[in-house]
Amino acid sequence: MRNPLSERITEVPFSGIRKFFDIAAEMKDVISLGVGEPDFDTPWHIRDEGIYSLEKGRTAYTSNAGLKELKIEIAKYLNRRFQVSYDYNTEMMITVGGSEAIDIAMRAMLDPGDEVLIPQPSYVSYMPCAVLANGAPVIINLKEENEFRLTAEELEASITPKTKLLVLPFPNNPTGAVMERKDLEAIAEVIKKHDLFVLSDEIYAELTYLEGQDHVTIASLPGMRERTVLINGFSKAYAMTGWRLGYACAPKVILEQMLKIHQYAIMCAPTTSQYAAVEAVRSGDADVAGMREEYNGRRRYLMHRFHEMNLKCFEPFGAFYAFPCIQEFGMTSEEFATRMLQEEKVVVVPGTAFGDCGEGFLRISYAYSLESLKEALDRLESFIRKLRK
Template sequence: MIDYEKIISPVVSALPPSGIRKFFDIVAEMDDAISLGVGEPDFTTPWAIREAGIYSLEKGQTHYTANAGLMELREEICNYYDRKFDIKYNPKKEVLVTVGGSEAIDLMVRTLINPGDEVLIPEPCFVCYRPCTVMAGGVPVPIETKEEDNFRLLPEQLKEKITDKTKLLILPYPNNPTGGIMSKEDLEAIAEVLRGTNIMVLSDEIYAELRYDGEKHIPFSNFEGMKERTVVVSGFSKTFAMTGWRLGYALGPERIIKLMTKIHQYGIMSAPTTAQFAAIEALKSCDDDVAEMRREYNYRRRYIVDGFRAMGLSCFEPLGAFYVFPCIKSTGMTSEEFCQNLLMEEKVAVVPGNAFGESGEGFIRCSYAYSIENIQEALKRIEKFVKRHSK
């Protein structure tokens, strides 16, 4: 009889399951339930993208690509960043196509982190940064961002956390779960703290196209001296409604991208070929589709924020991504209690804020990447629940 406890990695065994998927799995087996829990666009991938994928199959383009991805795709990614964000990358040396943005995050962390190295992580944040750090042997160092600061990372907070063991800063803006953004001035202040250090930056910019303040997103690598120390991580899931295609990418210094590609070639080989051909079309011809989806998200954003405020819950106004992060402290329940009871009593699934770090306690995350009809019905049920439990 094999004793699994003696052979399973204690590091992996100790990792908590994703707090996002927990409630999603329950909803999947519950009749008449509404989920605002998963960050997945309700839009179907635009037809031009799907057609390009179908056409690639009809042409028999079903073989491995280069480890780093199709050269044409890498060129289009570089063209896209030049056209949209005024920054140039070399498609031959500074781009890696990955299986979703999450793989790019994992590769970046594993490329840099040795046991004991510290990784600075502004929280609340996406659930994978801490586990990726732990699995690489690193030490996650959370930096609590606060609602009164619009969930921005402040330069004085960053300074306080830097030690001689600090190797990497993760910069997750626009932010999941809060919807917070960083202005040009905010990012410049962070860049100033980093100048003269040997700290690298993982800038997760998967929501770069989903910003609602009228300003254009600025990649962190655009700031003086930051390109050499920054790996930008992004992908196609959110911007182009391509979650199931599983395609992301990393842009960064040649030396770092080369090493990330080395890990990628052993663990993955190459990203899905059909998805790569589809992504080429996305970058070439789907600006209008992205703009239309952004307009719809913006309408839903205003609607859901107003809805939470009308029922008496404080709700920070998100200016990026497609999430709201209302405060539920007034109910007297913890985030877990609120979400569990809401699901059982009103059949609405949202995600407890503490799934995104301890500083998320007292909040819940709701995605507005769902139809307005679902959002309307969910808000009605949540309001009934809040009134029932109000003190």
């Protein structure tokens, strides 16, 4: 019998995160610090709008690009929060989560052999999406001494005549790293010099903790809007992971082709979710601010406990992850995470799940209650004490 499978898809590995959840699912009294999902419920006023849309029988398809009302509100939001303007009618589309937007942006932009620069450690989907779009992933290994930020020098050194697209994954999953305006301005000059394009994944844009500084989108810098596909969504900031809703903003010439793929593969994003999202983006600023403040308190607690344990960790200023270094213990990240799970019943994610340069680090999520964090960190401290004896 002929092989029924595509060679390309069989060569794409499964996510390195799932292994530990599968093991943990069979154990009792496990505390997980591994899931990148808000522990808050979607705010009630947002849920109410979804419920109301169902009660009103609003269950038909929307347009392929999404509800006009939602796109108008997103355009207002982006202008209000990040000082970047998009035409809701020709430069914006609603997607099934930010993940779909990443996928179709790459499929719309890449020809076979086009190189995609992917800074790592970073979200697990970028490399597989590039491969499935016939692109050639080129990894840029980010460094702890640079707080896992992408530097202009690192970018310049990775560019070849085949380079077309840079993935810009900030605020970053798994490191919690952010890019400030000065960082973005430096790499923007390199991007323009080499005539590149940017896929800017800003799903954690609202979760930044730098004193007196908001998130800056590279699309707002001079000469960058026409080179950027801006991706965002509702999962992280509004605690709407299960609603599966994201969006992409891009120049019309790119957006049209993304919409074509979406039209054939998806049709439209979930209608109920879109009606709920109108309320989220229109009236959810206070909810976001409250959740951000809670995450920031947990972040500070985590850093305090790491300091007490003498566990090295650069201070993360974005998302809801910390990326402590465990190189002193002479184990691989996977060995450390496996023993932590077996001996202390705490789930953490090996840094290598996010790229080879994550070796020697762990991803710890603080999207959990302080009570859960305290118990998990007590167990981590006990484990570390044993290793240091």
